[in-house]
Amino acid sequence: MNDYVAINRANWDERAPAHADSPDYEFDQFINDPEHLSGVVRFDRPRLGDLTGLRAVHLQCHIGTDTVSLARLGATMSGLDFSEAALEQARRLAAGTNSTIDFRHAEVYDAVEVFGRESFDLVYTGIGALVWLPDVARWARVVADLLRPGGRLFIREGHPMLHALDETADPPVLHYPYFETADPVIFEQAGTYVQTDTTFTHALTHTWSHGLGETITALLAAGMRLTGLTEHDSVPWQAIPGHMTRDETGEWRLTHHPERLAASYTLQAVKE
Known part of the structure; x- marks a missing residue:
């Protein structure tokens, strides 16, 4: 096992139960309201289109809130994550919402071995996933191999412009790489991005x-x-504390001059 996998898995294994218990992930709303969707899926609902009958996989699905949301929109869902602790919470959510979802435990680069080639009409990746992978070209090959001809990739992700900022500086300054590098950016942060x-x-x-x-x-x-690329001035978490304001949908953007920062993007592509 590569060191980065072990290091990151330990971090996510520990945080998964706390994320599931946090009000920010809204497990209670999912269980009590059969029409409730995650904020990330709600944001992109107009771009997702009709998912009825599609066989779809959510890569790096974490605790499954986006996965359950896509199932509620009509897709036959699978989910994959490298954290068994996260999948335990995802399965608990699926059971509590009467959602039939095939959750599998594996690294994203092994997804084709887990599910088979050309198994899906839709590959979905939610926000905050790609930064955990060292090689985006390898990830793209996995996506293409998972999709049937004519199948679609849908991804919402934090913008690399945002990731390049040191959010602890006041004002924030460019500090981290924008482009992929051989060596990782190493952080040591005791907290997490939700209330806990x-x-x-x-x-x-x-x-x-x-x-x-x-x-x-x-x-x-x-x-x-x-087939589609939209850059957004918002993200679903307070990425730059003290400099962002939350709107009524749960998205955060710069309080002053939000037009200056590409904070996230939605990308769609089709397998030829």
């Missing part, structure tokens, strides 16, 4: 940025055709 009173012991993470052009080029090289 849990104290964590695994604080170390290894992440990578992937430039928007690098991601698109990787998909094109893997045999995909770009």
Whole structure:
């Protein structure tokens, strides 16, 4: 096992139960309201289109809130994550919402071995996933191999412009790589991005940025055709504390001059 996998898995294994118990992930709303969707899926609902009858996989599905949301929109869902602790919470959510979802435990680069080639009409990746992978070109080949001809990739992700900022500086400044690098960016942060009173012991993470052009080029090289790209001035978490305001949908954007920051993007591509 690569060191980065073990380091990052320890971080996510510890945080998964706290995330599921946090009001920010809205497990109670999912269980009590059969029409409730995650904020990330609600945001992109107009772009997702009709999912009825599609066989879909959510890569790096974490605790399954987006996965359940896509199932509620009519897709036959599978989910994959490298954290068994996260999948335990995802299965608990699926059971509580009477959702039939095939959750599998594996690294994203092994997804084709787990599910088989050309098994899906839709590959979905939610926000905050790609930064955990060192090689975006390898990821793009996995996506292409999972899709049937004519199948679609749908991804909402934090913008590499945002990831390049040091959010702890006041004002924030460019500090981290925009482009993919061989070496990871190493963080040691004891907290997490949701409301929780849990104290964590695994604080170390290894992440990578992937430039928007690098991601698109990787998909094109893997045999995909770009069909949509929208850059947004918002993200679903307070990425720059003290400098962002939350709107009524739960999205955060710069309080002053939000037009200056590409904070996230939605990308769609089709397998030729």
